[in-house]
Amino acid sequence: MPGGESASAGIGSAGLGAAAAEEAERAAARRRERAVSGTLAAGLILEGITVLFVPMAIARIDTDGISGTQLTLLLLLAAALFTTAGLQRRRVGLVAASVLQLAVIATGVLVPAMYFLGLLFTGVWVYLLWVRQEVTRAGTRTAEG
Numbered sequence: 001m002p003g004g005e006s007a008s009a010g011i012g013s014a015g016l017g018a019a020a021a022e023e024a025e026r027a028a029a030r031r032r033e034r035a036v037s038g039t040l041a042a043g044l045i046l047e048g049i050t051v052l053f054v055p056m057a058i059a060r061i062d063t064d065g066i067s068g069t070q071l072t073l074l075l076l077l078a079a080a081l082f083t084t085a086g087l088q089r090r091r092v093g094l095v096a097a098s099v100l101q102l103a104v105i106a107t108g109v110l111v112p113a114m115y116f117l118g119l120l121f122t123g124v125w126v127y128l129l130w131v132r133q134e135v136t137r138a139g140t141r142t143a144e145g
Contacts, residue, residue: 040094040125040129041086043124050117051107052074058111066110074107077100077107085097104121104122105118106118
């Protein structure tokens, strides 16, 4: 019965097609999430590098230089920014990085220009979170059809 065989082959391939489409959508969602996570991580790394430049700025504007406590706090803040950059695929990374934005703004106490840079980086962070939400929402709409 050649006709029966082709009919069952058609049903099997349709089932495989749906499974393949579902797997393709999951793969696309993973790619979107990784792209957004990578962008968030890059922003945090740039922010951490900026924080590492603060001691040089203090050395140039303050005759006393930077204290050991100030240097330690700045190095810990930079390390925290670098660490949270690596955690962007997890919710805790997003929350921790959002909280660290306040600490970066607070470095303005040491160098007043950091108030501006901290607010600038916070604005970029909020924008990137918005982009993440939009990309996720667009992916959900695509999956629904």
